[in-house]
Amino acid sequence: MFYRQAGDFKKSYREDIQTFALRQDRRAYYVLMAIAFLVVPFFINDYWASAVLLPFLILSIAALGLNILTGYCGQVSLGTGGFMAVGAYACYKIMTSFPDLNIMIVVLLAGLVTALVGLVFGIPSLRIKGFYLAVATLAAQFFLVWLFNKVPWFYNYSASGQINAPARSMFGFNITGAEAHAPARYLFCLALVVLLAWAARNLTRGRMGRSWMAIRDMDIAAEIIGVDPLKTKLSAFAISSFYIGVAGALFFSVYLGAVEVGEVFGINQSFLVLFMIIIGGLGSIMGSFIGAAFLILVPVLLKNVMVNGFGWPTDIAAHIEFILIGGLIMLFLIVEPHGLAQLWRIAKEKLLLWPFPH
Amino acid sequence: MKSLTIAGMALAMTVTSTAAMADLVFPSLSYRTGPYAVNGIPYADGYADYFTLVNERDGGVNGVMTKLIECETAYNTQKGVECYEATKGEGALVYQPLSTGITYQLIPKATAAGIPVHSMGYGRTSAKNGKVFSHIFNYPVNYWDGASHAVNHILDLNSGDIKGKKVALVYHNSAYGKEPIRTLEELSKKHGFEFMQIPVDHPGQEQKSQWLQIRRTRPDYVFMWGWGVMNQVAIQEAANIRFPMENFIGVWWSGSEVDVTPAGAKANGYKALSFHAVGTELPVFDDIQKYVVDAGKAAGAGDQIGTVLYNRGMYAAMLAVEAAKTAQEMHGTKEITPAQMRDGMEALEMTADKMESLGMGGFGPEFNVSCDNHGGPGLGAVQQWDATTGTWSLISAFAPSDSDVILPLITEDSAAFAKESAIEERECA
Numbered sequence: 001m002f003y004r005q006a007g008d009f010k011k012s013y014r015e016d017i018q019t020f021a022l023r024q025d026r027r028a029y030y031v032l033m034a035i036a037f038l039v040v041p042f043f044i045n046d047y048w049a050s051a052v053l054l055p056f057l058i059l060s061i062a063a064l065g066l067n068i069l070t071g072y073c074g075q076v077s078l079g080t081g082g083f084m085a086v087g088a089y090a091c092y093k094i095m096t097s098f099p100d101l102n103i104m105i106v107v108l109l110a111g112l113v114t115a116l117v118g119l120v121f122g123i124p125s126l127r128i129k130g131f132y133l134a135v136a137t138l139a140a141q142f143f144l145v146w147l148f149n150k151v152p153w154f155y156n157y158s159a160s161g162q163i164n165a166p167a168r169s170m171f172g173f174n175i176t177g178a179e180a181h182a183p184a185r186y187l188f189c190l191a192l193v194v195l196l197a198w199a200a201r202n203l204t205r206g207r208m209g210r211s212w213m214a215i216r217d218m219d220i221a222a223e224i225i226g227v228d229p230l231k232t233k234l235s236a237f238a239i240s241s242f243y244i245g246v247a248g249a250l251f252f253s254v255y256l257g258a259v260e261v262g263e264v265f266g267i268n269q270s271f272l273v274l275f276m277i278i279i280g281g282l283g284s285i286m287g288s289f290i291g292a293a294f295l296i297l298v299p300v301l302l303k304n305v306m307v308n309g310f311g312w313p314t315d316i317a318a319h320i321e322f323i324l325i326g327g328l329i330m331l332f333l334i335v336e337p338h339g340l341a342q343l344w345r346i347a348k349e350k351l352l353l354w355p356f357p358h
Numbered sequence: 359m360k361s362l363t364i365a366g367m368a369l370a371m372t373v374t375s376t377a378a379m380a381d382l383v384f385p386s387l388s389y390r391t392g393p394y395a396v397n398g399i400p401y402a403d404g405y406a407d408y409f410t411l412v413n414e415r416d417g418g419v420n421g422v423m424t425k426l427i428e429c430e431t432a433y434n435t436q437k438g439v440e441c442y443e444a445t446k447g448e449g450a451l452v453y454q455p456l457s458t459g460i461t462y463q464l465i466p467k468a469t470a471a472g473i474p475v476h477s478m479g480y481g482r483t484s485a486k487n488g489k490v491f492s493h494i495f496n497y498p499v500n501y502w503d504g505a506s507h508a509v510n511h512i513l514d515l516n517s518g519d520i521k522g523k524k525v526a527l528v529y530h531n532s533a534y535g536k537e538p539i540r541t542l543e544e545l546s547k548k549h550g551f552e553f554m555q556i557p558v559d560h561p562g563q564e565q566k567s568q569w570l571q572i573r574r575t576r577p578d579y580v581f582m583w584g585w586g587v588m589n590q591v592a593i594q595e596a597a598n599i600r601f602p603m604e605n606f607i608g609v610w611w612s613g614s615e616v617d618v619t620p621a622g623a624k625a626n627g628y629k630a631l632s633f634h635a636v637g638t639e640l641p642v643f644d645d646i647q648k649y650v651v652d653a654g655k656a657a658g659a660g661d662q663i664g665t666v667l668y669n670r671g672m673y674a675a676m677l678a679v680e681a682a683k684t685a686q687e688m689h690g691t692k693e694i695t696p697a698q699m700r701d702g703m704e705a706l707e708m709t710a711d712k713m714e715s716l717g718m719g720g721f722g723p724e725f726n727v728s729c730d731n732h733g734g735p736g737l738g739a740v741q742q743w744d745a746t747t748g749t750w751s752l753i754s755a756f757a758p759s760d761s762d763v764i765l766p767l768i769t770e771d772s773a774a775f776a777k778e779s780a781i782e783e784r785e786c787a
Contacts, residue, residue, distance in 0.1 A: 045447075047443040096778075149531055159483075159536065159771055160482065160537060161532070161533055164778065166778060256436070256463065257466060257467070258435075259435075260435065260459050260532050263459055303430075315391055318391040318430045
């Protein structure tokens, strides 16, 4: 009744295949963008940037990247943390070697370096599949973390082995470093998220995305109809790693500012991103965002409600948070095994027919 | 979903922004969960109980009540940053995160916000150089002092000659564990001992291969920079390969009751460094019993009093309260700001009389903080575990570290930091 297609006529093929086919969806999207770009920057403070929005935006990029590889191309990867570390260390090395380079270019270059590394680790995927590939990428995870701990060149021979992001600015606002400006950091990440999500959406519904999905659904059949598995799998690995590398670079430079590879980019980070796409929805752009939102925002919200709202002891709150998040994950996966994005899709379909479903 | 998250955020916003500004606010970035909780809990309890004691016994710091805001970090840097951002707006006077990783995060952030950080016996060693690190303090000791104390102890045992001895460092493979390496390398050159590094990855529950390596290479002494569950596992493994415990020396973070008890009688003779007294003999513990425990206000389960890490948490709180008192005197105001707190920390003098008057005579070393020395004199002692009585006892006096080796390293490292982050050195009168 309120949410409907009536009167929304498509006059060209172009209009018919657009991302938001319904006028109401399209408007909601524009409103969201307007709020995100024009309203939020005026209200954001350090807490909102550092504790809520930056981790959400940055891990959304990582989830998008992993969704390209796992959700669209069907190659399970447990190396996300390691690839994020590549992005972070590439970012650090480029930042410190070329102090005058614009931070946006640095982040994108860090993504490219990660894409190359991802290509190398993608080669085994041509021979091994499924769980065995997961184990091979797990090796990448441990190898990369070990490498960044072991070789002092990567952390510029500092005594502690930590990397620290020096201050860099764009248009006169500090994006990284101690005096970074919260709205500038937020807008920097938001711009990259919107750009990369738009690119991912269009990649996945074009020729490349279709060949990824063909390989995912049945690789032999795909090969028979003329999809080159080598090119397809490697392109998925490269593009996915590019996204994850950008996420790692942002995670280090804009969000945290100082990073210890074993802790920040350990196996936990890999699992976190994998859980995001499983809960959010494999093979869905929207799912990457919903998954990231669920696993980043809900814990912060629960903590604030329990500790600051109810005044509970911090350890009890932390334990209850584990139980609630675990319970919610199970609940959602039982209710809808295809993730929250599928729930969202079904809800919209039902709403289109409501209140006369026949 | 969208509107749900926005509503949730709005709710979170309202609950985070309710705080009174009248009290002296001390945030406690504690960890009572995760693989490091076993060490985090006693420290957090001691820290909280001392502030409760000050409120209950003295009616606050010169009449101004203290307010402790506890925030759970799980020893995780991301959560630590969230805790910092959540509490800094509430008038936080000083941060003591009890995590080297989080300290590294806070060094640039807190300096920019003008809030002091006190990393007591952890954090970045070169923060001792107050000319570069204006808001970071690490008195009374730092890791490089610790490395030197451990070497001094084995020098004492060998009447000054350790040429050709083999020393292994078992360390947590993180910023924390890597800290002493530079100093130990320098000291090995100076004293002619052979130095080998054995990293243990977080969280350190599995150390079979490391201890196999020790069994094969047979070092004369093993030093340990461990934390959390890693300590217990290492001491157990050392017992399993029958490594002589009196040659196994942990840093002060690897020497509490919870670390040695799992290995039982086999841990007897294990040594660790320390920079404060152990046990519950001092009068202050009677006060804690009277005003905090008996009043039912003890933090946590209340079963940690007198343990090494509880005492350390208490010591950290005591130093914070004394610095606040100093700041109140200096600025002639009772309700101090973080900037005034920083001045108070920089002018802190811990004399024997002062500690005596607090009922903590001889609890820690005497020291002064100054503008260019944020680390104090670096006095430390060695304590040893007696498994039959289940007690730690100090087996040496508080002795200085080898400043000939450490000071040049501190100057070098702080200069590197100053260059990296474009800081001008402050002038110190």
